[in-house]
Amino acid sequence: MSAVKPALRGMLAGLCLLVLVAPAARADITPGEGGSEGDSDAPPPGADGGAAGQNLYAEAGGVVIDDADNGSGAGGGHGGSGSLDPVGDWSPPPCWYTPMYTPEQLKKEREHTWSLDSTGHEFDNMERAKYVTGGDEPGTYEDFNMAKSGKGYWWDGYVPDGGESAPGAMDCDDGPFWVDTGDSPPAQYENAVTPEILAGLAYDRIRVPDTEISLKPDAQNEQKVNLPTWAWLDDATFEPVSVTARVPVLDMWATTTATPVSLTLEPGTDDAELHPPSGTCPINDGSIGTPYTPGSAEETPPCGLTYLRATPDGETYPLRATINWSIEWEGSGDTGGDLPDGSFGTTTELEVDEIQSVVR
Incomplete structure (x- = not known):
C-alpha cells in the first residue's frame, strides 16, 4: 500500500483512525484502460471528463510496465529467474509524484472517506476547505476542479507496494495537487515522474x-x-x-x-x-x-x-x-x-x- 503521509500521522497521532492511502500497487494495469478490479468498465481518462472508476491511478501508480522482452518469469521467454544486483549503493526510486486521479476520482474517494467519519471532523473540514470550498484562495480548489475535468489530473505521491520502509519513501507526501494537461508540475515537487525515474523503475523489474x-x-x-x-x-x-x-x-x-x-x-x-x-x-x-x-x-x-x-x-x-x-x-x-x-x-x-x- 502507498505510504501514509507524515502530515496525516502528525494530525492523527494517538487516534485509532483510518488514513487515506492508495491501494496496493498494480503495475500491470493501464490507467484508464480497465481500471481497478471493481471498475472494469471505466472509460479512458479524458473521455467525457475522465474515468469514472475510483482510484484508477492510485492502483497503478500512474505507471505501466511492459516486460515482454524481459527474462522469463516476468513476461519474457529467456529462461531467466533472477533480479540484478546493482553495483554500488544504487536503488530504484522510492517514491514519485504522478497523475493519480481525475476530478471525478478524487471527489469520489474523498467523499467516501468523509462519509465514514474516519479521519476526524477537523481534518475533514481542512480537506473540504482545500478541495471543495476554497475557490480562488491560494492552494485551494472549487469542487475538486470539476470545471477542468478532461483538462488535467490530480497528481499525488506514490510508493511502490512493499517499499514503505525504503529510504526516501516518505519524500512524496505533499499532494494531491492539480496540473493542467501539457503543463509541468510546480518546481517544488522534485520527485515528479520523469523518463529517468521510469528508467529506474524498469531497472528494478529486469530479470x-x-x-x-x-x-x-x-x-x-x-x-x-x-x-x-x-x-x-x-x-x-x-x-x-x-x-x-x-x-x-x-x-x-x-x-x-x-x-x-x-x-x-x-x-x-x-x-x-x-x-x-x-x-x-x-x-x-x-x-x-x-x-x-x-x-x-x-x-x-x-x-x-x-x-x-x-x-x-x-x-x-x-x-x-x-x-x-x-x-x-x-x-x-x-x-x-x-x-x-x-x-x-x-x-x-x-x-x-x-x-x-x-x-x-
Whole structure:
C-alpha cells in the first residue's frame, strides 16, 4: 500500500483512525484502460471528463510496465529467474509524484472517506476547505476542479507496494495537487515522474537468466588438484533483456536494457589460479570461453581455474559464477543514458581431490 503521509500521522497521532492511502500497487494495469478490479468498465481518462472508476491511478501508480522482452518469469521467454544486483549503493526510486486521479476520482474517494467519519471532523473540514470550498484562495480548489475535468489530473505521491520502509519513501507526501494537461508540475515537487525515474523503475523489474556455466570436469564430479577446470557458456545463451515503463496519460516512457558483458569466477578459496588471472572472462557474441575438447585436460583454458589444494573430507569450495551486465536506457524527449552496472550469479559447491597416481 502507498505510504501514509507524515502530515496525516502528525494530525492523527494517538487516534485509532483510518488514513487515506492508495491501494496496493498494480503495475500491470493501464490507467484508464480497465481500471481497478471493481471498475472494469471505466472509460479512458479524458473521455467525457475522465474515468469514472475510483482510484484508477492510485492502483497503478500512474505507471505501466511492459516486460515482454524481459527474462522469463516476468513476461519474457529467456529462461531467466533472477533480479540484478546493482553495483554500488544504487536503488530504484522510492517514491514519485504522478497523475493519480481525475476530478471525478478524487471527489469520489474523498467523499467516501468523509462519509465514514474516519479521519476526524477537523481534518475533514481542512480537506473540504482545500478541495471543495476554497475557490480562488491560494492552494485551494472549487469542487475538486470539476470545471477542468478532461483538462488535467490530480497528481499525488506514490510508493511502490512493499517499499514503505525504503529510504526516501516518505519524500512524496505533499499532494494531491492539480496540473493542467501539457503543463509541468510546480518546481517544488522534485520527485515528479520523469523518463529517468521510469528508467529506474524498469531497472528494478529486469530479470536475467541463471548463470549456468558448463564445467569440465563436470560440476557434479570431483575436481582434481592442479588439473585445470574449463568454464564456458554456449553461443546465444545470453542476450540483452529490456523493460519499458510508461505513464500513458503523459505520453512519457523509458526503456532500460541490460546487456551481458562478462563472467567473473570466484573459486571460493585463495588456493586457486584463475584463467585469466583477473577471473573475468569477456562475452563475445553470446558465448564465454572455449568448450573443452578431448585431449585438452592439461592445457590452460581461456576461461576457468585451477585448484591448488584439495578440499578437506566432507567439505567443498563454493565456486561463484557471476554474469556482469551493463545497463543503459532511452526515453521520451530524446532522453537516455547509463545506469549502474548489475550482476547476477550462482554458487556451485565443488569437491577437489588429489590426483591419484600409481607407483610401480
